[in-house]
Amino acid sequence: MTEPNTRAAVAAARRLVVKVGSSALTTAHDGLDADRLDTLVDGIAGRVSRDSQVVLVSSGAIGAGIAPLGLRARPRDLVTQQAAASVGQLSLAHAYSESFRRHGLRVGQVLLTADDVVRRAHYRNAQRTLSRLLMLGVVPVINENDTVATEEIRFGDNDRLAALVAHLVGADALILLSDVDALYDGDPRQGATRRISEVTAESELAGLRVGKSSSGLGTGGMLSKVSAASTAAAAGIPVLLAAAAHAEDALGAAEVGTAFQAAKSRLSARRFWLGYAAGPVGRLHLDDGAVAAVVRRRRSLLAAGITGVEGEFEAGDVVDLVDPAEQLVARGVVAFDAVELPSLIGYSSRDLAPEQRREVVHADDLVPLR
Structure with missing residues (x-):
C-alpha cells in the first residue's frame, strides 16, 4: 500500500477511531477550551454525515479539572490526578454532549482501565458494548478511567488505548490528533528537521529523536503516538498522525500529517490481544x-x-x-x-x-x- 493508497484508505474508512490529546483540548490556566472542542466535533460530525462510524478516544479529563480545582499545573501524584479527573470528567462529558447535540448526534461515555482490555472476558464485553453503541448511531467517547486507575492498571497514555480500541472495534483506520502537525526526524522546535510524510516500515523509525509532550498537560508525546501508530499498523490498520487544528482535513481527504502504512494482513482478535493487549x-x-x-x-x-x-x-x-x-x-x-x-x-x-x-x-x- 503506497502513500496515496494509505491516505485513501483512511479517507474512505467506514469505521474509524479518532484520538485527541489533552494539549489539543485544554490549557493549564483556563481548563477546557470550548472552541477547540467544537472544531474537533465539527470534523467528526462531518465524517459521520458521510456514513462513517466514529469512535472518539479523548484525553482531557485531568486537564479539564485543573482550573476548577485551582491547581497551577497538572498534578504529578496519582491521588490528585484522580481527584482532578473526577471533577474534569463531568465537564468533558457535558461539553461533548452539548457540542455533538448541535449536529443532532448522541454520545455515550465509556471509561476503561487496562484491566478491561487485558482480561479476555472484559475485552469481549467492551467489544460488544462498543459495537452496540455504533449500531444504535451513538458516537462512543472513550477515556481511561483516571478516577480509579492505579499505577498497576493504567494504560499509561490514551495513544496506546486508541490503538487497542481500533482493533477491538474492527476499525478501518486510526487518526491520532495532537498539537503537532506530523512526525519529524527530530524536534521541530529546534529547527533543521525533516517532516516525514509516510512511514512504510517500522525500521524507518530507528534513530528518530522524538520526545514527550511540550505542553505539560499530556502524558504521551510523540514517542507514545509513534508507538501506538506502529502497533495499529502492524495489526493491519492504516494510521494518520496530524494536528488537532487540522481535524477537518484529517477527517476529510487525509492529506495532512504523517501516514503509517498498514501491514498486508490483519491480526485476529485473539492474536492481537495476545501480542499487544495482554499483560x-x-x-x-x-x-x-x-x-x-x-x-x-x-x-x-x-x-x-x-x-x-x-x-x-x-x-x-x-x-x-x-x-x-x-x-x-x-x-x-x-x-x-x-x-x-x-x-x-x-x-x-x-x-x-x-x-x-x-x-x-x-x-x-x-x-x-x-
Missing part, C-alpha cells in the same frame, strides 16, 4: 535456534531452546520471549508453571517424561513481535 507476567530466555524457529519459521517453543526463566507464572499465563540479547521477539501463552520449567530447559523432548513432552508455548498461542 505478560514472566519471561522465557531463548537461544538463537529457538528464536529462529519461533520468529522465522513460526514453530512452537520447546524446552530445548530455553536458557532461562523469569517471573512467577502459571500454565495459561502470558509470557514474553526474549533473544540472547534480551530483546523481545514474541509473546505467548505458556503451558507450564514457572516452578516446573527450570528442570526441563535445555532437554530435547525425547529425554523428558511423556507428560513433559508438550510444547512450552504452542505455535497457535504464540505471536512473533517486530
Whole structure:
C-alpha cells in the first residue's frame, strides 16, 4: 500500500477511531477550551454525515479539572490526578454532549482501565458494548478511567488505548490528533528537521529523536503516538498522525500529517490481544535456534531452546520471549508453571517424561513481535 493508497484508505474508512490529546483540548490556566472542542466535533460530525462510524478516544479529563480545582499545573501524584479527573470528567462529558447535540448526534461515555482490555472476558464485553453503541448511531467517547486507575492498571497514555480500541472495534483506520502537525526526524522546535510524510516500515523509525509532550498537560508525546501508530499498523490498520487544528482535513481527504502504512494482513482478535493487549507476567530466555524457529519459521517453543526463566507464572499465563540479547521477539501463552520449567530447559523432548513432552508455548498461542 503506497502513500496515496494509505491516505485513501483512511479517507474512505467506514469505521474509524479518532484520538485527541489533552494539549489539543485544554490549557493549564483556563481548563477546557470550548472552541477547540467544537472544531474537533465539527470534523467528526462531518465524517459521520458521510456514513462513517466514529469512535472518539479523548484525553482531557485531568486537564479539564485543573482550573476548577485551582491547581497551577497538572498534578504529578496519582491521588490528585484522580481527584482532578473526577471533577474534569463531568465537564468533558457535558461539553461533548452539548457540542455533538448541535449536529443532532448522541454520545455515550465509556471509561476503561487496562484491566478491561487485558482480561479476555472484559475485552469481549467492551467489544460488544462498543459495537452496540455504533449500531444504535451513538458516537462512543472513550477515556481511561483516571478516577480509579492505579499505577498497576493504567494504560499509561490514551495513544496506546486508541490503538487497542481500533482493533477491538474492527476499525478501518486510526487518526491520532495532537498539537503537532506530523512526525519529524527530530524536534521541530529546534529547527533543521525533516517532516516525514509516510512511514512504510517500522525500521524507518530507528534513530528518530522524538520526545514527550511540550505542553505539560499530556502524558504521551510523540514517542507514545509513534508507538501506538506502529502497533495499529502492524495489526493491519492504516494510521494518520496530524494536528488537532487540522481535524477537518484529517477527517476529510487525509492529506495532512504523517501516514503509517498498514501491514498486508490483519491480526485476529485473539492474536492481537495476545501480542499487544495482554499483560505478560514472566519471561522465557531463548537461544538463537529457538528464536529462529519461533520468529522465522513460526514453530512452537520447546524446552530445548530455553536458557532461562523469569517471573512467577502459571500454565495459561502470558509470557514474553526474549533473544540472547534480551530483546523481545514474541509473546505467548505458556503451558507450564514457572516452578516446573527450570528442570526441563535445555532437554530435547525425547529425554523428558511423556507428560513433559508438550510444547512450552504452542505455535497457535504464540505471536512473533517486530
